Amino acid sequence: MTTPAAIQAALQGNNALPLRSPRQVMDLERLGAMHQSRLSFMRTLVRRIMRERWQIAPVKLTLDEQGYGTVIYEINAPHGLFSFVLFSSYLSPEDRNDRVIATQWDLTMALVEGKVDATYLEQLRDNVPKQEAGRVDSRVFVLSRANRSARNFEYVVDQLAKGQQPDIDKIADVGYLYRTTAVYGSGKLGMADWEKVKHCWPDFSRPFSAEMFVCLMLRNFSLFQAEHIARFKSPETFQPMKPEIKRYFGIGNSTGLGMAPYLINHPLLINQWIEMRELGLARVRVLGNIDHRVQQHFQELLTRCVVHTEQTRTEDEWQTQNNRQVLEDLALLQAKSAEGVESWDGLLQWSESSCSLQGQELLVSILLELYPELVDDLEDYYSAEEFLDLDPLMPVSELQRVIEQRYDWALAIDFSESGAKETFWYRSEEKMEPRLGNTEREQGKEKQMALGVGYAVRKCYDQLCEYVREYPEHTTARFMVARPKLRGIVRRIQSMNRCVYGDIQANLLERDVLPMHLLRAKLAFFGVSKFDPRSKLWVRNTMFQGAPLLEDIGRTFNDDWFMPLAPQL
Numbered sequence: 001m002t003t004p005a006a007i008q009a010a011l012q013g014n015n016a017l018p019l020r021s022p023r024q025v026m027d028l029e030r031l032g033a034m035h036q037s038r039l040s041f042m043r044t045l046v047r048r049i050m051r052e053r054w055q056i057a058p059v060k061l062t063l064d065e066q067g068y069g070t071v072i073y074e075i076n077a078p079h080g081l082f083s084f085v086l087f088s089s090y091l092s093p094e095d096r097n098d099r100v101i102a103t104q105w106d107l108t109m110a111l112v113e114g115k116v117d118a119t120y121l122e123q124l125r126d127n128v129p130k131q132e133a134g135r136v137d138s139r140v141f142v143l144s145r146a147n148r149s150a151r152n153f154e155y156v157v158d159q160l161a162k163g164q165q166p167d168i169d170k171i172a173d174v175g176y177l178y179r180t181t182a183v184y185g186s187g188k189l190g191m192a193d194w195e196k197v198k199h200c201w202p203d204f205s206r207p208f209s210a211e212m213f214v215c216l217m218l219r220n221f222s223l224f225q226a227e228h229i230a231r232f233k234s235p236e237t238f239q240p241m242k243p244e245i246k247r248y249f250g251i252g253n254s255t256g257l258g259m260a261p262y263l264i265n266h267p268l269l270i271n272q273w274i275e276m277r278e279l280g281l282a283r284v285r286v287l288g289n290i291d292h293r294v295q296q297h298f299q300e301l302l303t304r305c306v307v308h309t310e311q312t313r314t315e316d317e318w319q320t321q322n323n324r325q326v327l328e329d330l331a332l333l334q335a336k337s338a339e340g341v342e343s344w345d346g347l348l349q350w351s352e353s354s355c356s357l358q359g360q361e362l363l364v365s366i367l368l369e370l371y372p373e374l375v376d377d378l379e380d381y382y383s384a385e386e387f388l389d390l391d392p393l394m395p396v397s398e399l400q401r402v403i404e405q406r407y408d409w410a411l412a413i414d415f416s417e418s419g420a421k422e423t424f425w426y427r428s429e430e431k432m433e434p435r436l437g438n439t440e441r442e443q444g445k446e447k448q449m450a451l452g453v454g455y456a457v458r459k460c461y462d463q464l465c466e467y468v469r470e471y472p473e474h475t476t477a478r479f480m481v482a483r484p485k486l487r488g489i490v491r492r493i494q495s496m497n498r499c500v501y502g503d504i505q506a507n508l509l510e511r512d513v514l515p516m517h518l519l520r521a522k523l524a525f526f527g528v529s530k531f532d533p534r535s536k537l538w539v540r541n542t543m544f545q546g547a548p549l550l551e552d553i554g555r556t557f558n559d560d561w562f563m564p565l566a567p568q569l
Contacts, residue, residue, distance in 0.1 A: 244569070
């Protein structure tokens with residue numbers, strides 16, 4: 001198989017279309033305008049499960065009439081056996097809380113390596129329902145919890161018990177039966193760390209595939225549990241849910257600031273994600289043949305995106321305006337392409353002058369959807385070795401040039417302006433979750449997280465310029481001896497200079513910084529849809545809506561659940 005690097009070299013070596021520039025792609029607002037695509041992690045996970053025909057079946061199912069009890073699914077994947085263990089408990093209304101400060105949930109669950117015997121099950125039962133207050137061992141590599149949807153769960157149970165189907169319009173308002181408030185992995189609470197997962201369990205060796213799998217299993221259980229309770233409630237009249245309605249249910253998710261620092265703290269990994277997406281787009285621009293079938297499919301996807309956006313409900317005015325703008329952009333794209341498209345590159349350039357960032361990035365996702373044969377192999381290249389290496393032999397004059405060329409965006413920021421350093425990021429002592437503080441009104445700046453990359457580069461550059469004037473022939477090693485506190489940012493600067501993308505080009509310390517852009521970017525890579533911000537600091541969204549069901553494994557699969565629509569019954 002030809003590697004992405006080889007194809008990229010071929011594209012650029014033939015004076016063909018280059019990748020989009022870091023200045024364009026790594027702009028914070030553009031990252032916040034990204035949408036799900038066929039390279040999003042949910043899509044790649046489902047493709048893998050369906051193609052490899054994983055065997056997933058319950059081996060323990062002890063639920064009472066109210067759906068409370070214990071469930072164990074065993075997962076036979078190509079490279080190993082795993083267990084998904086779930087505990088369902090009664091949760092009183094006064095204890096129901098979707099925030100991270102909650103201590104009780106309707107469901108708690110864990111993904112475990114190997115079979116789970118009675119002894120190990122009791123060990124999990126003593127710890128998994130406690131979540132952060134418990135401790136697990138390294139056989140566990142994902143831990144999560146979820147709460148029922150107050151608007152949907154009982155309604156769906158009642159409908160099925162009466163022998164009726166849920167109303168599609170009501171599902172469109174809230175497209176899930178459960179929503180998860182946290183999915184933990186990567187060594188937290190005693191779990192296996194990412195290095196162990198990546199090297200020991202190849203079935204989950206792609207970034208976040210294990211976490212996405214837990215959400216997929218939660219979605220499956222939510223549908224099973226609703227039918228289980230309804231069957232006991234009224235066995236004479238009960239009717240199961242129709243498969244097309246089941247597929248329209250996803251899993252709800254509430255995401256806050258906890259996700260934002262990841263994009264800053266893992267620049268090499270983020271570079272890899274962005275580069276694979278941009279390489280897919282470059283392939284389409286150069287190699288994407290445009291015939292009548294492709295033109296028709298393109299128009300169908302535009303129409304699907306219109307309907308999907310119209311079916312997205314939110315009470316947030318900012319997001320409502322974004323959705324209106326997307327609909328306007330889609331109307332322009334439909335009109336522009338109605339007479340035929342001669343080149344995708346021309347259409348992309350036209351969109352950059354005629355559409356909003358939201359519309360431009362949605363067009364990128366649509367183009368990736370058109371050419372699975374050009375895009376899908378890139379899903380195997382989403383991992384990266386995350387070592388920020390110091391090059392001690394680099395002359396300080398070269399280090400200075402690297403900053404001037406690579407970080408010109410940071411040098412262009414005037415950090416002396418009012419509000420330029422007003423925000424600081426820190427972790428709360430209670431839950432160790434990221435929070436935002438204001439330097440003018442709050443204490444704690446000395447405990448801030450190192451997320452102000454632009455400001456750190458600026459300070460490094462100023463000190464470096466003074467040093468170069470005095471010692472122009474010195475190496476970086478000598479500079480590090482003189483300025484040891486700058487070692488971290490110099491290591492980052494040198495490492496990121498070997499990447500195409502990576503650093504987000506924005507001042508995250510600025511007074512009016514919008515963390516929602518960071519959340520949107522990472523969630524788009526996950527593959528979520530239907531963003532519903534509850535403030536500028538957290539957002540509700542829907543996962544796996546439209547995805548195949550577990551009972552679909554082994555059947556014909558064409559991977560066509562991009563921007564899912566309400567079923568027409």
